[in-house]
Amino acid sequence: MTRIAIIGAGISGLTTANLLKQDAEITIFEKSNGVGGRMSTRRAEPYFFDHGAQYFTAKTTKFQSFIQPMHDQGIIERWNARYVRIDGDQIIERRNWHDEIPRYVGVPGMNHVAKFLADSIDIRFNTRITSLSQNGKWQLTDDQHQQLDDFDWVISTIPSYQAAAILPKNVPFVSDINTIKMSACFALMLGFNKSLPIEFDAAHVTNSDISWIAVNRQKPKRSGPFTLMIHSSAKYADAHIDGDRDQAMRHLIEETAQIIGHDLTSADYKTIHRWRYANNANRDQMNISFFDHEQKIAACGDWSHGGRVEGAFTSAYDLVQKLKKQYFIK
Ligand code: FAD
Numbered sequence: 412m413t414r415i416a417i418i419g420a421g422i423s424g425l426t427t428a429n430l431l432k433q434d435a436e437i438t439i440f441e442k443s444n445g446v447g448g449r450m451s452t453r454r455a456e457p458y459f460f461d462h463g464a465q466y467f468t469a470k471t472t473k474f475q476s477f478i479q480p481m482h483d484q485g486i487i488e489r490w491n492a493r494y495v496r497i498d499g500d501q502i503i504e505r506r507n508w509h510d511e512i513p514r515y516v517g518v519p520g521m522n523h524v525a526k527f528l529a530d531s532i533d534i535r536f537n538t539r540i541t542s543l544s545q546n547g548k549w550q551l552t553d554d555q556h557q558q559l560d561d562f563d564w565v566i567s568t569i570p571s572y573q574a575a576a577i578l579p580k581n582v583p584f585v586s587d588i589n590t591i592k593m594s595a596c597f598a599l600m601l602g603f604n605k606s607l608p609i610e611f612d613a614a615h616v617t618n619s620d621i622s623w624i625a626v627n628r629q630k631p632k633r634s635g636p637f638t639l640m641i642h643s644s645a646k647y648a649d650a651h652i653d654g655d656r657d658q659a660m661r662h663l664i665e666e667t668a669q670i671i672g673h674d675l676t677s678a679d680y681k682t683i684h685r686w687r688y689a690n691n692a693n694r695d696q697m698n699i700s701f702f703d704h705e706q707k708i709a710a711c712g713d714w715s716h717g718g719r720v721e722g723a724f725t726s727a728y729d730l731v732q733k734l735k736k737q738y739f740i741k
Pocket residue numbers: 418419420421422423424440441442443446447448449450462463464465466467468538539540541568569570573577596598642686688689690711712713714718719720721722723
């Protein structure tokens with residue numbers, strides 16, 4: 412059977428593995444100790460935060476079919492949020508997602524989608540791939556200098572810059588990947604021992620260093636005390652990602668307090684996470700496939716399909732269709 416190494420256990424890596432597992436022997440290498448990548452949940456008991464992807468849409472029939480089993484088994488639910496758009500510190504629009512296209516969340520956390528997809532997949536955790544070489548078959552090396560088996564194919568599903576840094580320079584698409592810019596994001600997590608009187612569940616914010624505010628506990632099947640999940644703007648994060656983390660946290664707390672009109676110094680729990688490669692800077696960059704059939708290497712990820720969870724799925728889906736069409740994988 413064809414042996415395939417997949418780098419990364421985010422949504423695109425797990426989708427690739429699921430779509431190929433009947434036809435090939437799959438091993439995923441993941442640098443962290445869990446699945447989900449940017450679609451993950453931070454536990455700081457009693458507080459829980461979805462500190463990456465907040466929700467996802469399913470606009471295509473192929474993604475709708477893919478998520479149907481998760482829906483049937485209660486792994487995802489529709490989030491009918493009371494939604495507002497805020498400009499500066501003014502609410503300029505109120506809507507209810509109940510009346511619009513469905514926005515889905517994993518339950519009881521976003522990471523449950525990845526956990527569902529990881530079932531029965533061979534995943535080697537705490538294994539950061541640092542280089543690849545080919546001598547008939549592919550050999551991967553991790554940051555402990557461990558050599559990892561011989562694979563027929565390698566599929567990278569990690570963010571564009573990270574992929575360009577580890578893939579061999581003679582792979583034809585590496586220079587193209589390196590041009591795909593990804594923006595950073597700070598995720599500010601605040602936990603409270605009593606609820607704040609906020610009259611929305613989710614807000615997109617413009618003209619501010621904040622881009623998103625959500626009451627995490629208002630998503631379906633969340634328990635625990637009141638929590639706020641706040642994302643910075645890409646512009647603020649790109650300018651401060653290597654700066655002082657505490658200073659960024661103080662600034663974003665002050666900004667949020669001003670927007671929602673509540674003092675946030677009473678937060679019982681506060682922390683900030685830096686996503687260095689959070690989102691594709693160009694959301695229109697769609698439908699690019701990175702695939703070299705001679706060297707048997709490919710790359711996908713949300714960044715090659717405009718970003719977002721559905722983009723991650725679509726990039727993996729398209730890559731697998733191409734692979735299956737061109738090769739009789741056995
Ligand atoms: P990733 O999730 O990044 O997966 C890559 C995996 O590879 C990770 O697990 C990583 O640990 C691993 N890895 C990296 N380098 C190596 C290496 N060298 N060796 C081994 N493993 C490695 N999308 C939406 O649809 N809706 C939203 O509301 C939304 N909000 C977001 C908010 C934030 C703050 C962020 C950061 C993202 C958001 N997104 C949202 C985008 C969404 O999270 C991504 O599009 C999607 O999760 C990307 O999946 P992926 O598998 O392509 O990449």
